[in-house]
Amino acid sequence: MPVIRKVVRGFRDPSVTQIAKRSRSPFRVLVSTVISARTKDEVTGAASERLYALASTPEEMSRLRITSIEKAIYPAGFYKTKARTIKKLCRILVDEYGSMVPDEIDELVRLPGVGRKTANLVLTLGFRKPGICVDTHVHRVCNRLGAVKTKNPTETEFALREVLPKRNWIEINDLLVMYGQAVCNPVSPWCSRCGILRHCGCVGVTRSR
DNA sequence: AAAACGGGGGC
DNA sequence: GCCCCAGTTTT
Numbered sequence: 679m680p681v682i683r684k685v686v687r688g689f690r691d692p693s694v695t696q697i698a699k700r701s702r703s704p705f706r707v708l709v710s711t712v713i714s715a716r717t718k719d720e721v722t723g724a725a726s727e728r729l730y731a732l733a734s735t736p737e738e739m740s741r742l743r744i745t746s747i748e749k750a751i752y753p754a755g756f757y758k759t760k761a762r763t764i765k766k767l768c769r770i771l772v773d774e775y776g777s778m779v780p781d782e783i784d785e786l787v788r789l790p791g792v793g794r795k796t797a798n799l800v801l802t803l804g805f806r807k808p809g810i811c812v813d814t815h816v817h818r819v820c821n822r823l824g825a826v827k828t829k830n831p832t833e834t835e836f837a838l839r840e841v842l843p844k845r846n847w848i849e850i851n852d853l854l855v856m857y858g859q860a861v862c863n864p865v866s867p868w869c870s871r872c873g874i875l876r877h878c879g880c881v882g883v884t885r886s887r
Numbered sequence: 888a889a890a891a892c893g894g895g896g897g898c
Numbered sequence: 899g900c901c902c903c904a905g906t907t908t909t
Contacts, residue, residue, distance in 0.1 A: 715905040756893055793906050813904045
């Protein structure tokens with residue numbers, strides 16, 4: 679992990695940390711993350727702020743009109759779907775969880791619009807609990823390295839759980855994704871800047887730069 | 888396993 | 899125009 683930290687240094691995008699810091703409460707992390715699916719961070723951040731300005735609690739948010747939510751989170755991708763999801767999500771939080779966000783992954787993934795990636799982000803960022811967030815970047819990087827051969831992000835999450843240090847969850851999640859975005863990116867991996875190239879199965883396959 | 892959801896931004 | 903994008907749900 680120190681190697682990855684070194685490799686990624688200089689590529690860290692402060693916007694991620696900013697959003698994380700602003701959105702510390704589990705509820706804010708949850709809503710921000712639902713908005714963030716297939717959407718750039720700057721857009722997610724702006725959309726989240728507009729929505730929180732309208733409603734800052736599950737009760738308030740569950741009472742917003744769908745169209746108000748849509749307007750607030752536009753131009754995030756899937757904004758119509760997400761608006762309905764968020765309203766439904768908040769209603770469930772109010773009705774079934776006493777307006778609190780559950781802090782167990784099995785409960786979180788039961789919520790609409792919440793998959794394992796989102797659930798783990800809520801656990802780590804919102805509750806400071808253990809969790810490994812596997813998005814498409816992390817899934818790709820792990821398999822490109824050849825260290826694991828997993829079919830889907832959930833399998834990758836379980837594989838990583840056996841390997842990663844069991845601490846510093848937030849930083850490790852951040853570094854893994856940063857690494858996948860900035861260095862070991864999909865199209866043109868920056869192999870000359872990669873500190874773990876000698877362990878990499880991508881040599882001769884996707885290697886470049 | 889693959890399609891659908893959906894629109895903005897880069898080129 | 900065409901392709902990409904910190905996913906989740908449905909078929």
